[in-house]
Structures are given as C-alpha cells and as structure tokens.
Amino acid sequence: MTSYPYDRNELRASLAGLEQRPGTPKPDPILVADNVVRRFGGMTAVDVDHVEVQRGAITALIGPNGAGKTTFFNLLTGFDKPTPATGREKASWAFDGKSFSRTSATRVARSGMIRTFQLTKALTRMTVLENMLIGAANQPGENLFVGLVKPLWAKRERENIERAEDLLRRFKLDAKRNDMAGGLSGGQKKLLEMARALMSNPSMIMLDEPMAGVNPALTQSLLEHIEQLRDDGTTVLFVEHDMHMVRHISDWVIVMAQGRIIAEGLPEDVMTSPSVIDAYLGAHHDQDLGEVINTQMMQAIEEEIKEEAR
Numbered sequence: 001m002t003s004y005p006y007d008r009n010e011l012r013a014s015l016a017g018l019e020q021r022p023g024t025p026k027p028d029p030i031l032v033a034d035n036v037v038r039r040f041g042g043m044t045a046v047d048v049d050h051v052e053v054q055r056g057a058i059t060a061l062i063g064p065n066g067a068g069k070t071t072f073f074n075l076l077t078g079f080d081k082p083t084p085a086t087g088r089e090k091a092s093w094a095f096d097g098k099s100f101s102r103t104s105a106t107r108v109a110r111s112g113m114i115r116t117f118q119l120t121k122a123l124t125r126m127t128v129l130e131n132m133l134i135g136a137a138n139q140p141g142e143n144l145f146v147g148l149v150k151p152l153w154a155k156r157e158r159e160n161i162e163r164a165e166d167l168l169r170r171f172k173l174d175a176k177r178n179d180m181a182g183g184l185s186g187g188q189k190k191l192l193e194m195a196r197a198l199m200s201n202p203s204m205i206m207l208d209e210p211m212a213g214v215n216p217a218l219t220q221s222l223l224e225h226i227e228q229l230r231d232d233g234t235t236v237l238f239v240e241h242d243m244h245m246v247r248h249i250s251d252w253v254i255v256m257a258q259g260r261i262i263a264e265g266l267p268e269d270v271m272t273s274p275s276v277i278d279a280y281l282g283a284h285h286d287q288d289l290g291e292v293i294n295t296q297m298m299q300a301i302e303e304e305i306k307e308e309a310r
C-alpha cells in the first residue's frame with residue numbers, strides 16, 4: 001500500500017486478498033493481541049489466541065449477546081486485567097509496536113488508543129465544553145510542573161479550549177457548548193462521546209455500540225463522522241449490533257462467539273457465512289430464544305442474506 005493515511009480503495013483491495021480466518025495476519029497491524037483470557041468464576045468470557053487489527057481501517061467486532069466483545073475491549077484498553085491461564089503463554093498485546101500487558105488504562109490512553117465512554121451521571125451534570133476538556137490528554141493538572149507555573153497552565157488551557165471548540169463545530173455541537181450534557185439527545189450524546197475521545201488526538205479509537213440509542217435522523221451524520229476519522233488516518237475498532245452499519249462502513253469484520261474469535265473477513269462475506277449465522281442462532285440454543293436474541297439484528301442479517309441472493 002502507498003503512504004499513510006491509506007487510500008480506502010487500496011486498503012480494501014489489500015484486505016480482500018487476505019485469507020478469511022480467525023487470527024489472519026494483516027498487512028500493517030496497529031494492534032496485535034495474543035493469548036488473552038478472562039474468566040469470571042468458572043466462566044470463560046474471553047479466550048482469544050491471536051488477533052490483528054489493520055492500521056487505518058474501520059474494523060467491526062460483532063457477535064451475539066454475551067460473546068465477550070465488551071470484556072475484550074476492557075482488556076485491550078487496560079480497564080480490566082486478563083486471568084493468568086495455567087499451561088498457556090502469558091497474555092500479551094502490542095499497540096503501534098509498543099508492548100502492553102497488564103497496563104493501566106491511563107498508559108494505554110496516553111499511547112494513543114482511546115475508547116468512548118457513555119456519559120455517566122456525573123458527566124451529564126457538566127456542560128458540553130467541560131466534558132470535552134476532561135478528554136484532553138494534556139490537562140494542566142496532569143503534570144505537576146505545568147500545573148504550578150501559571151503561564152504554562154493558562155496556555156495549555158487555552159489550547160484545549162480551542163481544540164474543544166473546533167471539534168464541537170465539526171460535530172455540530174458548538175451551539176450546545178454551555179448546555180448541560182444531560183440535556184442532549186441520545187444521538188448528540190454519542191457525538192459528544194466521540195468528540196471527547198478525539199480531544200487527545202488518538203491514533204486508534206474504540207467505539208462501543210456507537211449506534212445504540214441514536215435517532216435515525218442522526219445516524220447518517222454519525223456514520224460520516226466515523227468514515228471521516230478513517231479517511232484522516234485514525235484506526236477505528238467498534239462493537240455494534242446494528243448490522244446495517246457494520247455492512248455499510250466496515251472494511252473488515254471480526255466475529256466473536258463464546259469468548260473466541262470464530263470468523264474474520266470482508267463484511268459481505270462474513271455476514272452471510274453460515275457459521276457466523278449459526279453462532280448467532282446457536283450460541284444460546286439451550287435458552288429462551290426470545291430472551292437472548294436481538295430480533296432486530298436477526299431480521300437485519302436475514303435481509304442482508306436476501307439482498308445477497310437477489
């Protein structure tokens with residue numbers, strides 16, 4: 001591939017040439033994880049032997065409810081720790097060439113891999129601009145020396161406010177700058193989560209269900225923002241149940257079921273693969289289907305299959 005950020009068509013063409021199987025090596029991986037296991041009591045929530053995420057691409061992480069997607073996100077971003085597995089090699093992962101295992105969330109974020117967070121109760125009681133400033137990597141208080149020297153402190157704060165205002169304009173939230181974040185619509189909150197994550201200028205952003213609770217009027221704009229991030233060179237990894245979104249914007253799809261990666265490939269191939277559909281239908285075959293299967297998601301997959309057959 002040519003120089004970075006990669007041209008989208010070239011990137012897709014190079015991914016199309018890969019073997020579509022779990023753990024397949026990528027031409028230029030930004031994230032490589034090995035032997036990541038997490039158990040809760042006797043239950044194995046995550047058991048990933050090897051996975052690589054392509055730099056500059058939009059990768060979707062999909063799988064039925066309880067597949068282990070969020071737990072895997074938490075492990076990669078240092079918000080959770082892997083369970084030591086006897087008789088197996090220790091968990092390890094590398095981001096942008098730097099090795100990370102048992103690393104704190106702050107160190108992971110500082111290295112350039114950031115994830116979105118839903119606006120918690122405390123954050124909804126702060127203004128939109130205050131929420132943005134929390135996302136800044138170089139907050140004056142983080143460095144004792146800078147924090148003590150008023151001119152340096154004031155300069156950093158000014159720069160952070162300028163960056164926050166630029167991002168708010170880009171996400172069309174500038175008019176809401178001084179509003180309480182709790183008063184935003186579901187879609188606007190998602191935009192704010194994304195804008196806040198971008199305050200630290202990350203090289204990779206991890207989005208947990210960006211479409212959940214978003215009103216259809218804002219869906220298109222959210223998709224465009226995510227595609228724009230990729231086109232600007234940010235690697236995107238997202239967990240999502242909305243199969244239309246997955247199909248529409250991903251360059252590559254990784255499928256988890258029962259803690260393991262069971263498939264990887266191009267969206268059009270993976271989402272119509274019988275083994276992936278089986279995983280969605282079969283993961284909870286011993287339970288009440290109505291309770292565990294997101295019917296909307298199943299309908300979406302069925303529609304995709306019909307579309308494919310036409």
Ligand SMILES: Nc1ncnc2c1ncn2[C@@H]1O[C@H](COP(=O)(O)OP(=O)(O)OP(=O)(O)O)[C@@H](O)[C@H]1O
Pocket residue numbers: 040044045063064065066067068069070071072
């Ligand atoms: N803190 C915890 N304590 C005990 N079990 C947990 C904990 N967190 C997750 N689990 C279990 O681990 C498994 C994987 O959960 P996880 O939330 O990672 O799945 P998921 O793929 O993100 O699901 P969903 O799509 O429903 O969000 C589930 O069986 C869940 O109940």
